[in-house]
Amino acid sequence: MAKWYGKVGYEETKETSPDVWTPEVTDRFYVGDVQRQSRRLENSQQINDNINVNMEISIVADPYAYQHFHEIKYVEYMGSLWKVTSVDVQFPRLILSIGGLYNGDQN
Numbered sequence: 001m002a003k004w005y006g007k008v009g010y011e012e013t014k015e016t017s018p019d020v021w022t023p024e025v026t027d028r029f030y031v032g033d034v035q036r037q038s039r040r041l042e043n044s045q046q047i048n049d050n051i052n053v054n055m056e057i058s059i060v061a062d063p064y065a066y067q068h069f070h071e072i073k074y075v076e077y078m079g080s081l082w083k084v085t086s087v088d089v090q091f092p093r094l095i096l097s098i099g100g101l102y103n104g105d106q107n
Contacts, residue, residue: 002034004057007076008084008096010068025073032059035095053082055098058090069094074102 007027016022035056057075059065065072069089074081081102088095 002037004032004034004059004077005029008059008065008072009074009076009081009102010071011073012068012071028064030059030061030065032057032093052100053077053098055082057096057098058093059096061092061094065094072096 006029008030010026010028011023012026013021014024035058037053037055055077057077061069066089069087072084072087072094075084075096075098076082077098083099083102084096085099086097088097
């Protein structure tokens with residue numbers, strides 16, 4: 001298993017003024033293991049194919065991660081931000097499944 005250290009992005013919606021809610025991204029750093037790693041090209045109607053990775057990163061979670069695991073949006077891996085498609089809670093760890101590149105979308 002490869003070791004990993006990197007950034008995990010949490011997107012939390014906060015009230016910035018009365019009745020105005022704005023998404024706010026918080027980055028935190030974690031240590032973990034890369035459990036599974038593969039890639040897949042998807043044909044698209046664009047000039048270049050889309051690259052998706054099928055990865056699992058197991059992080060050693062802190063109390064903040066357990067309380068906000070549902071707000072995890074992305075993980076930094078090899079210099080790029082990747083979407084977190086699912087989170088599996090397995091105390092004392094969180095297993096993050098990674099998909100395509102993260103571009104700041106709200107999905």
